[in-house]
Amino acid sequence: MAPTNVRSLPNVARQFKLAARPVGMPKESDFSLVESPMPRAGEDQVLVKTLYLSVDPYMRGRITGVRTYADPVNIGDTMVGGAVGQVVESHHAGFAAGEFILGNWGWQEYAVVEGQTLHKLNPNLAPISTALGVLGMPGMTAYFGFLEICRPQPGEVVVVSGAAGAVGSLVGQIAKVKGCRVVGIAGTEEKVHWLVNDLGFDAAFNYKSCADYTAKLKEICPLGIDCYFDNVGGAITDCLFPLLNVFGRVSVCGQISMYNLEKPEPGPRLLPFVLVKQLKVEGFIVTRWQGHWGEGITQMAQWLKEGKIHYREDIVEGFGSTVKAFIGMLQGENTGKMLVKV
Numbered sequence: 610m611a612p613t614n615v616r617s618l619p620n621v622a623r624q625f626k627l628a629a630r631p632v633g634m635p636k637e638s639d640f641s642l643v644e645s646p647m648p649r650a651g652e653d654q655v656l657v658k659t660l661y662l663s664v665d666p667y668m669r670g671r672i673t674g675v676r677t678y679a680d681p682v683n684i685g686d687t688m689v690g691g692a693v694g695q696v697v698e699s700h701h702a703g704f705a706a707g708e709f710i711l712g713n714w715g716w717q718e719y720a721v722v723e724g725q726t727l728h729k730l731n732p733n734l735a736p737i738s739t740a741l742g743v744l745g746m747p748g749m750t751a752y753f754g755f756l757e758i759c760r761p762q763p764g765e766v767v768v769v770s771g772a773a774g775a776v777g778s779l780v781g782q783i784a785k786v787k788g789c790r791v792v793g794i795a796g797t798e799e800k801v802h803w804l805v806n807d808l809g810f811d812a813a814f815n816y817k818s819c820a821d822y823t824a825k826l827k828e829i830c831p832l833g834i835d836c837y838f839d840n841v842g843g844a845i846t847d848c849l850f851p852l853l854n855v856f857g858r859v860s861v862c863g864q865i866s867m868y869n870l871e872k873p874e875p876g877p878r879l880l881p882f883v884l885v886k887q888l889k890v891e892g893f894i895v896t897r898w899q900g901h902w903g904e905g906i907t908q909m910a911q912w913l914k915e916g917k918i919h920y921r922e923d924i925v926e927g928f929g930s931t932v933k934a935f936i937g938m939l940q941g942e943n944t945g946k947m948l949v950k951v
């Protein structure tokens with residue numbers, strides 16, 4: 610792709626800002642599309658043109674106004690998020706116009722970014738969009754969050770919830786590489802079909818049309834469950850704990866079923882199962898392994914090349930559709946990684 614010439618830049622650039630704190634499921638009116646004068650790069654800075662934006666479940670937590678493991682986005686702030694783009698103008702020695710980069714400049718068409726926060730991408734190694742998916746944060750979440758916490762052994766039974774999403778679809782395939790029997794839980798028949806027929810999951814079911822998760826899991830996991838990779842929490846996870854085998858492992862990755870609740874739901878008491886089954890239950894934030902992401906990316910790229918894992922991107926076109934894509938992802942419209950092509 611030819612680099613954008615600075616002289617042919619538009620006079621204005623658009624950003625999405627947080628307009629209101631969402632109550633329940635976010636609405637389009639919780640964000641505003643704002644135009645600002647085209648920014649120019651200062652010393653050690655780079656002006657980037659966004660090519661792909663990531664929409665991710667963690668963004669729902671950032672807009673609640675509560676500090677979790679990261680600072681919240683305040684009303685009037687530009688939305689945060691990972692992005693892939695092309696350098697338009699560089700005043701940083703490490704980058705030149707036309708290069709492709711990964712960064713965290715959020716929901717903006719153009720942005721001025723400190724050069725030291727950017728990572729250069731090689732478009733000849735993999736499509737640049739994969740830096741936001743299989744070879745980026747979601748891929749590393751699957752790789753380290755599953756392998757480091759579950760430590761799967763060949764022949765073990767692994768259940769993945771949120772199985773057809775960016776992280777879950779990769780966890781199941783990594784478990785297959787490790788010789789496990791893999792069961793996925795997802796929200797449509799099409800997703801279930803994709804998991805079993807295209808990704809090689811041994812079984813999967815649609816939680817939205819399943820009246821009794823416990824009965825279903827007992828039917829497809831007659832020998833119990835050794836590892837559970839939890840992307841969703843809530844009722845699915847409540848039913849799963851009693852079915853875990855002795856010395857089972859649970860990797861608590863996400864709890865998306867609760868992110869849009871207006872009031873917390875009461876849950877069952879699960880610690881007795883942790884005790885009598887001698888379970889290991891561990892939550893994580895993927896940045897824990899940031900120093901090792903290079904190893905994870907190399908291994909995932911190798912498995913991709915060998916055809917051992919496959920990835921899918923669900924691409925929404927146009928910067929103006931970013932909020933729609935975000936809400937759509939929270940509502941399960943995506944199969945694989947949800948991205949916006951700007």
Ligand SMILES: NC(=O)c1ccc[n+]([C@@H]2O[C@H](COP(=O)([O-])OP(=O)(O)OC[C@H]3O[C@@H](n4cnc5c(N)ncnc54)[C@H](OP(=O)(O)O)[C@@H]3O)[C@@H](O)[C@H]2O)c1
Pocket residue numbers: 665666667746747750771772773774775776777794795796797800840841861862863864865866867893894895896938939940941942943944945946947
């Ligand atoms: N710990 C970390 O460092 C870390 C890093 C990245 C992601 N995560 C977490 O990992 C999980 C997956 O993230 P992702 O980026 O791969 O997103 P994703 O799975 O690609 O997209 C979200 C999916 O969640 C499912 N979902 C929505 N509401 C649900 C509900 N009430 N019950 C069950 N499933 C529901 C939807 O699929 P269905 O059609 O199946 O409902 C939707 O497609 C999220 O919980 C996220 O917060 C954690």
